[in-house]
Amino acid sequence: MANPTPIIVAIDGGAASGKSSSSKILAERFNLLHVDTGSFYRQITSELLKQEIAPTEQAGLEAALAGLDLSTQLDGRSAQMLINGQAADDEIRSQTVNENVSHYAAIPAVRQTLLSYQRGQIDESQKHDFRGLIMEGRDIGSVIFPKADFRFFLHADPAERAKRRAAEGQTDSIVERDRIDSSRKVSPLTCPDGAIDIDSTHLTLNEVVTKMSDYIATKLSPA
């Protein structure tokens, strides 16, 4: 049954800090909708690259963004964003998107386009009888849901994170992405005041999940 007051769990952190792996397990454990907002920025980036609109083309960019119809479908317990009815393809994890996504994500109009869409995922979680949602990204605890029930911030040493990405077979300049994501003017990647800071460098995935799970269990019993 849907919770009358949906629980909101925010997980922020740099690239390859373990957000996705931990939030998928927690979503399953507590019956929450899983929302990976990084995939939304990747999808918009992929779409704008296809339309050949550079981050610097302000007018073209705003017109293109206004033409995007965003909707949601579920993939298991994860929210999948559809752009004009189309789900993301493998391209969103490509090297080209890895190299460009932070530049598009720094543009206020891009962030504005996703703001209400992301907040609207609460309604999706209710519609599908989840007990709330777990949303991962860079600005979830600071901007999207500053009053979330739980706000976690995951840290990990860059060398360890690069190793994780390489193990997934990906070429990803995580340090460069973090630099751009942390220094942008709008909604930079930062550990918000009051968030629960977890350094996962020397922790296994299971240990990270247990830490977060113990906090969440103070409000919500496992499903």
Ligand code: DC
């Ligand atoms: O989580 P990820 O590495 O797949 O995210 C890809 C990029 O999207 C990330 O480098 C910055 C951007 N992003 C963002 O700016 N804000 C979010 N809430 C999520 C991602």
